[in-house]
Amino acid sequence: MPEAASDTRAAIGDSEFDRDTAVTRRAPGVYDIDLSAGWTIISAVNGGYLLAVLGRALADTLPHPDPFTISAHYLTASQPGPAVIRADVVRTGRTLSTGQASLFQYDEQGAEVERIRVLASYGDLDALPDDVRTTAKPPAFPPMDQCFGPEDGPAPVEGSSAITDRLMLKLDPSTLGWALGAPSGKGEMRAWFGLADGRDADPLSLLLAVDALPPTAFEIGLSGWVPTVELTVHVRCRPAPGPLRVSLTTRNLAGGFLEEDAEVWDSADRLVAQSRQLARVRLG
Amino acid sequence: MPEAASDTRAAIGDSEFDRDTAVTRRAPGVYDIDLSAGWTIISAVNGGYLLAVLGRALADTLPHPDPFTISAHYLTASQPGPAVIRADVVRTGRTLSTGQASLFQYDEQGAEVERIRVLASYGDLDALPDDVRTTAKPPAFPPMDQCFGPEDGPAPVEGSSAITDRLMLKLDPSTLGWALGAPSGKGEMRAWFGLADGRDADPLSLLLAVDALPPTAFEIGLSGWVPTVELTVHVRCRPAPGPLRVSLTTRNLAGGFLEEDAEVWDSADRLVAQSRQLARVRLG
Numbered sequence: 001m002p003e004a005a006s007d008t009r010a011a012i013g014d015s016e017f018d019r020d021t022a023v024t025r026r027a028p029g030v031y032d033i034d035l036s037a038g039w040t041i042i043s044a045v046n047g048g049y050l051l052a053v054l055g056r057a058l059a060d061t062l063p064h065p066d067p068f069t070i071s072a073h074y075l076t077a078s079q080p081g082p083a084v085i086r087a088d089v090v091r092t093g094r095t096l097s098t099g100q101a102s103l104f105q106y107d108e109q110g111a112e113v114e115r116i117r118v119l120a121s122y123g124d125l126d127a128l129p130d131d132v133r134t135t136a137k138p139p140a141f142p143p144m145d146q147c148f149g150p151e152d153g154p155a156p157v158e159g160s161s162a163i164t165d166r167l168m169l170k171l172d173p174s175t176l177g178w179a180l181g182a183p184s185g186k187g188e189m190r191a192w193f194g195l196a197d198g199r200d201a202d203p204l205s206l207l208l209a210v211d212a213l214p215p216t217a218f219e220i221g222l223s224g225w226v227p228t229v230e231l232t233v234h235v236r237c238r239p240a241p242g243p244l245r246v247s248l249t250t251r252n253l254a255g256g257f258l259e260e261d262a263e264v265w266d267s268a269d270r271l272v273a274q275s276r277q278l279a280r281v282r283l284g
Numbered sequence: 285m286p287e288a289a290s291d292t293r294a295a296i297g298d299s300e301f302d303r304d305t306a307v308t309r310r311a312p313g314v315y316d317i318d319l320s321a322g323w324t325i326i327s328a329v330n331g332g333y334l335l336a337v338l339g340r341a342l343a344d345t346l347p348h349p350d351p352f353t354i355s356a357h358y359l360t361a362s363q364p365g366p367a368v369i370r371a372d373v374v375r376t377g378r379t380l381s382t383g384q385a386s387l388f389q390y391d392e393q394g395a396e397v398e399r400i401r402v403l404a405s406y407g408d409l410d411a412l413p414d415d416v417r418t419t420a421k422p423p424a425f426p427p428m429d430q431c432f433g434p435e436d437g438p439a440p441v442e443g444s445s446a447i448t449d450r451l452m453l454k455l456d457p458s459t460l461g462w463a464l465g466a467p468s469g470k471g472e473m474r475a476w477f478g479l480a481d482g483r484d485a486d487p488l489s490l491l492l493a494v495d496a497l498p499p500t501a502f503e504i505g506l507s508g509w510v511p512t513v514e515l516t517v518h519v520r521c522r523p524a525p526g527p528l529r530v531s532l533t534t535r536n537l538a539g540g541f542l543e544e545d546a547e548v549w550d551s552a553d554r555l556v557a558q559s560r561q562l563a564r565v566r567l568g
Contacts, residue, residue, distance in 0.1 A: 068541070069514040069562045071355035073382050073403050075375045090401055091359045094512065095564075098357050117374055117384070119357050119403050121562075122293070128539030133504065135471060136535035159378050187419060191410040220417065229380065229405055232516045234562050236538055251420035252555050254520055255412030257352070259558055271536050274543055276560055278353045278405075278518050280379075 009198030016166060016197050017205060021049070023057045029087045033058045035105075037080035040162045045078040047228045049163070054085060054101045054118045055207050061087040062097045062122045066203045070120035071232040096123045120225030125203060125238045138265045140245045144192045145172050151181065163214035167212060168194035168243065187216040187250030187258070194243045201239040201266065208273035209246055212251045212260040216250040217258065217281060224282045226258070230275040240251060242267030256281050293393065294302045295481030296551075300450060300481050302491055305333070306342045313371045315341045321364035324446045329362040331512045332495030333447070338369060338385045338402045339491050345371040346406045350487045354404035355516040362399045363389060380407045400408045409487060409522045412483040422549045428454050428476045451496060452478035462502035471500040471534030471542070478527045485523040485550065493530055494546040494559035501542065501565060508566045510542070515561040526551030540565050 004006045010016065020038060023031035039049035055067050087101035098121045104112040141147075147170035150161065172190035177183045186250050191213050195205065210233055245265040257280055264273040294300065304322060307315035323333035339351050371385035382405045388396040425431075432444065456474035461467045466539035475497050479489065494517050499510045529549040534542050541564055548557040 017461075029305060050426045069357075071357075071403060071514065071516060073355075073374070073383060073405055090357070091398065112564060113341065114375065117403060119355060121357055125539070127557070128541075131540065132538040134536045199324060230355065230403075230516070232355055232560070233376075233513070234543060234560075236543075242435060252558070253416055254416040254555075255409070257412075257414065257520065259518060259520075265442070271538075272454055274560075275538070276516070276518075278559075 010195070012199055012202050015195060015199035016201055017195050017208070018102055021052045021056050021204065022061065023053065023085060025060065029061055029078050029132050031060070031085040031087065033083050033085065035069045035078060035080050038162050038166055040062045040080060045080060045216070046163050046211065047074060047231060048208040050078055050103065050116055051118070051207040051211070051231065051233070052204050054103055054116060055204055057085040057087045058101050058118070058122065061101070061183050062099045063092055063228060064097045064122035064124050066123055066125045067207065067233065067235050068096065068121050068123045069110070069232065069234050069239050070118060070207065071229050071230065074116050074228050077116050077254055080102070080133050081105065081199050083115070084112070096121050100275045119173070123236070125162055135273065136271045138245060138269050139190060139263070141190060141192070141245050142172055144243065146173065147171055147192055148173060148176060162213070167215070168192070168196050176221055178214070183219045183221040184198050185219070185221060187220050189213045189219060189248040192243050193246045200241045201244055203235045203238060206235050206239065206264055206273040209244055209264050210273060211277070213246055213248055215279070216248050220250065220253060222281055229278045229280060231275060233273060233275040237272045239266040239272045240268040240270070254280065258272050289497065294479070296483055296486050298477060299483035301479050301483055301492070305340050305488065307344065307369060309344065312438040313345055315344070315369040315371065317367050317369065318493070319364050319367050322446050322450055323440040324364060326509070328497065330412060330447050331358060331515060333497070334362055334387065334400055335491040335515065335517070336488050337401060339404070339488055340385055341369040341371045341381045341384050342402070342404050342406065345373060345385070346383045346410050347376055348381045348406035350407055350409045351491065351517065351519050352380065352405050352407045353518050354402060354491065355514065356400050356402045357514050358400050358512045359398050362387070365389065365478045367399070368396070379401045380405045409519070416540065418555065420555045422529060422553050423474060423547070425474060425476070425529050426456055428527065430457065431455055431476055432457060432460060447496070448460065450480050452476070452480050453497070458461065459503055462498070467503045467505040469503070469505060471504050471537070473500045473503060474496045475530050475533040476527050477530045484525045485528055487519045487522060490519050490548055490557040491517055493528055493548050494557060497532055498531055499563070500532050500544050501530060503536060504534065506565055511564045511567055513564060515559060517557060519557050521554050521556045523550040523556045524552040524554070
């Protein structure tokens, strides 16, 4: 077979993201995975990558293929390396099925420590009727060539930035003040988003997309870590090929917590995913 | 003891809502409850009432008192009558603890049928710092005496409306077109909200407040049933005494599903709760 040309885009199912989220079924509902160090940021494994890993295990366990709504509570910080997922069917219906999954790693004594617990309802996006009656409009985005990625400047965050090598991330300059020492004060972050190897988006990679931008907290002027407590994603439509636009908004920072809402729009101007997370603000 | 005057407001802990959400611990993590028929609408037990019932069981099971984020997946339709709740601690931390709970009822053979499963992280609202850096603004609401409740007109919905006797609900006339046969087409619903017996709001009753208004689908022009698939509530602040303002928004109806976002504002103009649900549209 000829070698792929260097401009060949990775296909869905045969990309870095697919290899790094692949789970191996050890027994019914029990899956092994080696969490890749390639999806870390600062010292943590990215929460969207972890959600995609759990989403794959649930897709294997449940009779329906696509996460319609998935809620994750993040319990302890995951590390690159071996992990086991235990997934169960909660209920099976004709249109929707519901499942639960937990990801565990091991402490120094070899005991299982739970990292994340997830509840999700799955369906089949391709079986949905085509009706769309929406008032949602895509946010205004500058063209991609007027946006900036990590490769366009000095790394503004200390620590690992491995995940940035795996993403095509082009930030709207109006939400980039934080990287220049002048955060806007507004809780907004917007970016064109894709996978670096050109793999198109699918419902599973949308779980990554909602949690892959710099946190809105940076633009609010907070420089500390913002660990996710809980993240819920609704996947509303199979995304069209091409880059996504991801828009994050925080309206309420109070009592040391903030919400971060994400909208993901595809190249056909459809709202393909919505998410909200509750995160803690750890002031440096 | 003298009888209470008829204008006495029910106190938190001694109101109809408190009595109807009270769970009885049968064993550690196992609670009995008789679901009240007083919180039904059409043929279903209200999803917010059910969430409050599960929230009470979790408050008893976990070391922290208040639901910071609670995600419920609704599996089968609950009926008034006996139910059992099984609750477990997932993880205990200093600031937050995480728990899981399920509500079961019984089929004709007496077998348990799971109605709802919940994952939640609890904390202590009173222990949070006072910092507020928010850009969220309360939505415009007409004064309460310019809003309308179920008692102001003929019941627009067929079936049980028992829950309306337990609520103080005054709808913004600009979101009342559906009741007059002229829905606005906008996915909005706004109401002043309280409990009919005058009990003030607390974190538990906020779980009811986010799911107690007529669905936004009515204003979109859909008259069918809109069952909740999943509902996640963030409680952000202990509400001040006095009526609440609840604002619902739906932006995206597609493929037979819609999201419904709720904001709850207290009398001190603080955003005390945010929620989002994914619901199915059942076209008549």
